Amino acid sequence: MNIVLFDYWRSSAAYRLRIAFGLAGLDFSIVPVDLLKGEHRGAENLLRNPQGLVPSVDIDGQIMTQSLAIIEYLDDAGHHDFLPKAPLARAKCRALSYVIAMETHPVCNLSVAKHAVANSGGTMEMADWMQHFIPKGLNAFEAMLEGNGPYCMGDRITMADLCLVPQVYNARRWGVDLSGLPKINAIMENLEKLPAVQAAHPDRVKPE
Ligand SMILES: N[C@@H](CCC(=O)N[C@@H](CS)C(=O)NCC(=O)O)C(=O)O
Numbered sequence: 001m002n003i004v005l006f007d008y009w010r011s012s013a014a015y016r017l018r019i020a021f022g023l024a025g026l027d028f029s030i031v032p033v034d035l036l037k038g039e040h041r042g043a044e045n046l047l048r049n050p051q052g053l054v055p056s057v058d059i060d061g062q063i064m065t066q067s068l069a070i071i072e073y074l075d076d077a078g079h080h081d082f083l084p085k086a087p088l089a090r091a092k093c094r095a096l097s098y099v100i101a102m103e104t105h106p107v108c109n110l111s112v113a114k115h116a117v118a119n120s121g122g123t124m125e126m127a128d129w130m131q132h133f134i135p136k137g138l139n140a141f142e143a144m145l146e147g148n149g150p151y152c153m154g155d156r157i158t159m160a161d162l163c164l165v166p167q168v169y170n171a172r173r174w175g176v177d178l179s180g181l182p183k184i185n186a187i188m189e190n191l192e193k194l195p196a197v198q199a200a201h202p203d204r205v206k207p208e
Contacts, residue, residue, distance in 0.1 A: 022196030104137025
């Protein structure tokens with residue numbers, strides 16, 4: 001299988017996929033798309049990703065977008081189990097994932113946050129925006145965690161963990177206080193021991 005990830009090192013959604021490929025033992029190459037230079041809005045990226053976002057993935061010539069859809073594809077296609085098999089647990093895993101990927105991450109997207117700050121009349125900085133929205137999501141995520149780990153859905157790493165790692169990275173980056181989230185902190189400690197999670201860290205893939 002030939003996999004190319006069109007990646008931005010600090011993109012949460014791309015980070016999810018780097019962890020997924022690593023855990024699945026799938027080799028992939030990276031083509032950087034620099035968000036700071038606006039490359040995501042360029043013609044080449046729009047052909048791959050009409051939303052003008054990263055990541056996109058080319059798997060054996062098939063271009064795919066939307067990180068959660070790609071993670072579910074890897075599960076459906078039998079490359080790695082990223083969701084529990086039982087329908088109820090599967091739904092709960094998706095619910096945790098969506099708290100981050102559908103409610104928290106989209107409002108903290110660079111273009112959204114920049115727009116809000118630019119129109120705040122100087123009353124708000126980027127960190128204020130992040131420190132408002134990231135805790136909302138992570139507090140809910142913490143409350144929804146049912147077991148005692150070691151991972152979000154118990155013994156196996158799932159899509160929910162793949163969503164959590166980049167969101168916590170962002171929380172730390174923006175100075176969000178995570179001290180009131182004991183379950184998340186314990187799960188992160190377990191996840192951060194894994195070579196696939198370590199290898200996917202933004203600092204490890206940041207272009208020179
Ligand atoms: N739901 C999409 C989200 C993709 C997304 O929001 N990508 C961000 C980086 S994490 C992006 O390209 N942002 C560019 C911008 O905001 O202009 C996915 O999961 O793939």
